Amino acid sequence: MFKSKEEFIQEFELRIAEMYGRSIEQSHHTEKYMALGEMVREYASLNWKASKEKVAKEEDKQMFYFSMEFLIGRLLTNNLMNLGIYNIVKEGLDELGIDINELEDLESDAGLGNGGLGRLAACFLDSLASLRLPGNGNCIRYQYGLFRQKIDRDGNQVEVPDQWLKLGNVWEVRKPKHAVDIKFGGHVNVSQDAQGHFVFDHVDAEHITAVPYDMPIVGRGTNETNTLRLWSAEASDIIPSNKDFRKYLAEVQEICLNVYPDDSTPEGKILRLKQQYFFVCAGLNAIVRAHLRVYPNLDNLADKVAIQLNDTHPVLAIPELMRILMDEHHYEWMDAWNIVVKVMAYTNHTILQEALEKWPVDYVRQLLPRIYMIIEEINSRFQSKVGREYPGDNDMAYRVAIIRDNQVHMANLAVIGSHSINGVAQIHSEIIKKDLFKDFVKIYPERFNNKTNGITQRRWLYYSNPQLTKLIEDTIGNKFLDNFDHIEDLMKHVDDVKLQQDFLNVKQERKEILAKVILDKTGIEVNPNTIFDVQAKRLHAYKRQLLNALHIIYQYQRLKSDPSYTIEPRTYIFAAKAAPAYVFAKKVIKLINKLSSVINNDPAVNDKLKVVFIPNYSVSIAEVLMNAADVSEQISTAGKEASGTGNMKFMMNGAITLGTLDGANVEIDELVGRENDVIFGLTVDEVTAIKPTYQAREYYEKDMRIKNAIDSLIDGTWIDNKEEFRIIYDELLYRNDEYLLLADFDAYVKAQEKIEEKYRNRSEWAKSCLINIAKSNYFSSDRTIKQYAEDIWHIHSVKI
Ligand SMILES: *Cc1c(COP(=O)(O)O)cnc(C)c1O
Numbered sequence: 001m002f003k004s005k006e007e008f009i010q011e012f013e014l015r016i017a018e019m020y021g022r023s024i025e026q027s028h029h030t031e032k033y034m035a036l037g038e039m040v041r042e043y044a045s046l047n048w049k050a051s052k053e054k055v056a057k058e059e060d061k062q063m064f065y066f067s068m069e070f071l072i073g074r075l076l077t078n079n080l081m082n083l084g085i086y087n088i089v090k091e092g093l094d095e096l097g098i099d100i101n102e103l104e105d106l107e108s109d110a111g112l113g114n115g116g117l118g119r120l121a122a123c124f125l126d127s128l129a130s131l132r133l134p135g136n137g138n139c140i141r142y143q144y145g146l147f148r149q150k151i152d153r154d155g156n157q158v159e160v161p162d163q164w165l166k167l168g169n170v171w172e173v174r175k176p177k178h179a180v181d182i183k184f185g186g187h188v189n190v191s192q193d194a195q196g197h198f199v200f201d202h203v204d205a206e207h208i209t210a211v212p213y214d215m216p217i218v219g220r221g222t223n224e225t226n227t228l229r230l231w232s233a234e235a236s237d238i239i240p241s242n243k244d245f246r247k248y249l250a251e252v253q254e255i256c257l258n259v260y261p262d263d264s265t266p267e268g269k270i271l272r273l274k275q276q277y278f279f280v281c282a283g284l285n286a287i288v289r290a291h292l293r294v295y296p297n298l299d300n301l302a303d304k305v306a307i308q309l310n311d312t313h314p315v316l317a318i319p320e321l322m323r324i325l326m327d328e329h330h331y332e333w334m335d336a337w338n339i340v341v342k343v344m345a346y347t348n349h350t351i352l353q354e355a356l357e358k359w360p361v362d363y364v365r366q367l368l369p370r371i372y373m374i375i376e377e378i379n380s381r382f383q384s385k386v387g388r389e390y391p392g393d394n395d396m397a398y399r400v401a402i403i404r405d406n407q408v409h410m411a412n413l414a415v416i417g418s419h420s421i422n423g424v425a426q427i428h429s430e431i432i433k434k435d436l437f438k439d440f441v442k443i444y445p446e447r448f449n450n451k452t453n454g455i456t457q458r459r460w461l462y463y464s465n466p467q468l469t470k471l472i473e474d475t476i477g478n479k480f481l482d483n484f485d486h487i488e489d490l491m492k493h494v495d496d497v498k499l500q501q502d503f504l505n506v507k508q509e510r511k512e513i514l515a516k517v518i519l520d521k522t523g524i525e526v527n528p529n530t531i532f533d534v535q536a537k538r539l540h541a542y543k544r545q546l547l548n549a550l551h552i553i554y555q556y557q558r559l560k561s562d563p564s565y566t567i568e569p570r571t572y573i574f575a576a577k578a579a580p581a582y583v584f585a586k587k588v589i590k591l592i593n594k595l596s597s598v599i600n601n602d603p604a605v606n607d608k609l610k611v612v613f614i615p616n617y618s619v620s621i622a623e624v625l626m627n628a629a630d631v632s633e634q635i636s637t638a639g640k641e642a643s644g645t646g647n648m649k650f651m652m653n654g655a656i657t658l659g660t661l662d663g664a665n666v667e668i669d670e671l672v673g674r675e676n677d678v679i680f681g682l683t684v685d686e687v688t689a690i691k692p693t694y695q696a697r698e699y700y701e702k703d704m705r706i707k708n709a710i711d712s713l714i715d716g717t718w719i720d721n722k723e724e725f726r727i728i729y730d731e732l733l734y735r736n737d738e739y740l741l742l743a744d745f746d747a748y749v750k751a752q753e754k755i756e757e758k759y760r761n762r763s764e765w766a767k768s769c770l771i772n773i774a775k776s777n778y779f780s781s782d783r784t785i786k787q788y789a790e791d792i793w794h795i796h797s798v799k800i
Contacts, residue, residue: 001046004088033106034170037076047218051134060134060796063307065121066314067310068279068310068311069310070118070228071112072122074109112139113145113259116646125226126458127781127784129218130458135793140255144161144162155593157589172230175213181210183206184208188200207240208236210233210278212231232256273363287305301339308792309346309414315413318413346415346418347421375402418447419447424451425644427684428663429450431684449792455779475493476489484777484783489774493770494767500770517624522614527610533630534628539582539588541585548574549595551749553595555609567608569608570609595718636663637662638662648776651776652776654770656755657678658751676768678755680750694736699742710733713728
């Protein structure tokens with residue numbers, strides 16, 4: 001493999017000739033991209049086989065991260081950087097007259113997820129490999145990623161299919177020999193064999209073949225290479241006899257067609273259930289097979305395999321592993337159950353009622369008859385246990401039931417079948433113990449723990465913000481690059497006036513880069529000398545983009561009506577996708593776009609106030625957006641955001657958090673101190689206290705700022721059709737403002753004023769930003785993964 005620029009050039013020329021029969025000059029740049037990608041994948045694969053053999057030979061324990069989503073983004077830059085060959089390749093390409101950035105831009109984002117939960121999984125893979133920990137991903141090879149968002153001329157979100165595989169995926173390797181047979185439907189015949197054991201015969205099922213595509217996951221500065229395994233559904237050799245073949249094929253293809261564009265309510269229920277069982281069953285069967293290639297039986301499975309269930313989407317792994325152990329390997333119930341509970345660990349990501357997965361009993365029974373029998377048995381054994389330990393407490397027995405009211409409650413199954421249950425930020429872990437899982441805490445107190453989320457500093461700082469990385473390196477040396485805890489060395493320099501100015505210059509450069517992207521994507525010209533105030537995250541009522549919008553309306557109205565009112569010029573930047581069926585969220589996107597067109601085109605204010613909506617929020621957009629922000633908007637209703645990870649990306653790049661005491665904001669605040677962020681609004685306890693008597697209309701009636709802002713929604717200020725934003729108006733006034741925007745409005749206005757005041761003192765501002773950067777090591781996913789590895793998985797670094 002190439003070790004120098006010259007060797008790279010030679011190999012690259014040869015590769016293009018082999019693949020396309022052309023010279024470099026004759027080749028199209030997609031061909032150059034493909035050739036380069038294949039070379040890099042092969043480079044990464046050198047250590048891949050060695051890593052797998054090493055893990056097998058040393059009989060190391062491995063972890064498998066089961067997640068329905070991996071929001072990976074692009075891999076070319078990341079892999080070149082992690083492999084330490086970026087500069088060789090860049091210089092080689094330069095010499096050939098090729099701009100590496102142009103090739104980087106040809107890669108499609110692997111958008112196999114919705115948002116935070118999927119991005120967490122991707123950050124975890126990067127940390128696992130970089131820490132040389134044997135940990136692999138297991139997911140679905142979706143034909144289409146999360147939809148691409150366009151904004152039409154009227155400001156509406158339009159969803160376009162995300163054809164990320166159009167050029168193929170250069171990182172994957174198809175592994176047909178590891179295919180797994182999956183059964184759906186049919187029914188189960190129960191009989192007894194000669195020894196009197198029950199035999200469960202699953203007959204008349206429809207068969208589907210799951211074929212794995214493996215992607216190498218390379219860490220930084222190590223040759224440990226892990227695997228992300230994506231499963232694809234294909235027609236089985238066992239063709240259903242009672243169904244038209246084309247119908248069968250269409251149904252098979254549908255399984256991996258796309259990511260569910262809704263991270264809060266399970267829609268298209270049967271298909272989603274099918275997807276869940278599909279990748280869980282395939283992943284588990286492959287793990288068991290691999291185990292049996294090394295060990296004689298599954299007795300020691302829990303010593304060699306840990307499985308982390310990312311939310312409830314993969315929780316069918318619990319009954320499926322029971323099925324494999326009992327039906328295929330003849331374990332008794334209790335022996336099988338002990339193994340399953342030791343293998344499985346569950347991460348909870350939400351307490352929003354509507355986001356807790358429940359499946360109608362009929363669906364599970366029809367689609368997965370044997371799995372349903374096992375769930376019933378788990379439920380009935382657990383009910384007996386609760387009956388014994390809490391005799392007479394029928395309410396508790398009801399609350400902890402897996403099957404109740406004709407539905408299968410996946411979170412309860414997850415808790416009962418896992419030895420570890422974690423929340424994703426301190427406050428969230430406390431809330432699930434006090435609230436959602438309070439009954440289970442009595443039964444299994446030792447199972448509950450916290451693992452505050454993190455992000456990989458490699459993607460989110462080193463590679464996406466080389467300017468800031470260089471400044472840090474020039475200030476404290478390069479030790480932080482391999483051990484991010486050294487970023488705290490920056491604390492010694494935060495009062496250095498020269499460093500403060502250098503930081504502001506880097507921020508300015510990033511803002512100019514973002515301004516170009518904004519011009520290119522929206523046609524809007526923004527001024528990089530204004531405050532860049534950014535709210536980028538999925539659009540959801542609890543995240544309260546609408547509160548941000550109401551504040552903008554207030555500032556606009558006051559600028560127009562009160563000549564004495566002055567503000568620090570500001571650019572409000574939004575990026576957010578809404579679930580296609582989420583009507584309210586889509587209206588908020590439209591409102592933001594209307595604010596943008598009215599305000600940006602009003603010469604009375606547009607040198608002080610601008611509003612931008614960047615379409616198609618994705619990992620690649622986030623990579624240019626987070627690091628250009630001055631202000632990070634993290635304004636969810638307290639108690640609703642489990643952790644947030646966007647907040648961490650902003651902080652690590654030197655933005656000031658403007659936030660409520662929710663999710664990981666609480667820990668950011670503890671680390672940086674109240675002088676270095678701006679915290680406002682109701683706390684979790686205050687939310688709980690105010691809720692029962694809350695009257696949104698009282699705030700509307702007594703606060704003219706609120707009244708004027710809300711009235712503008714239906715008086716034609718923003719759009720001719722006065723009914724357009726009626727549902728937003730009604731949500732606040734007639735549905736009593738579920739997320740307490742009006743209760744927090746005054747505090748939010750004051751917090752925004754505090755931001756301005758802080759921003760005016762440039763030196764103090766820069767110092768605060770530097771303190772945020774210096775304290776961001778806590779939010780590295782390296783820290784998070786070390787804690788999972790030590791406390792839950794019991795896996796260790798491998799050396800090759
Ligand atoms: C980090 C990230 C998220 C999560 O953002 P939150 O503010 O934590 O909700 C969502 N989408 C993308 C593309 C991200 O990079």
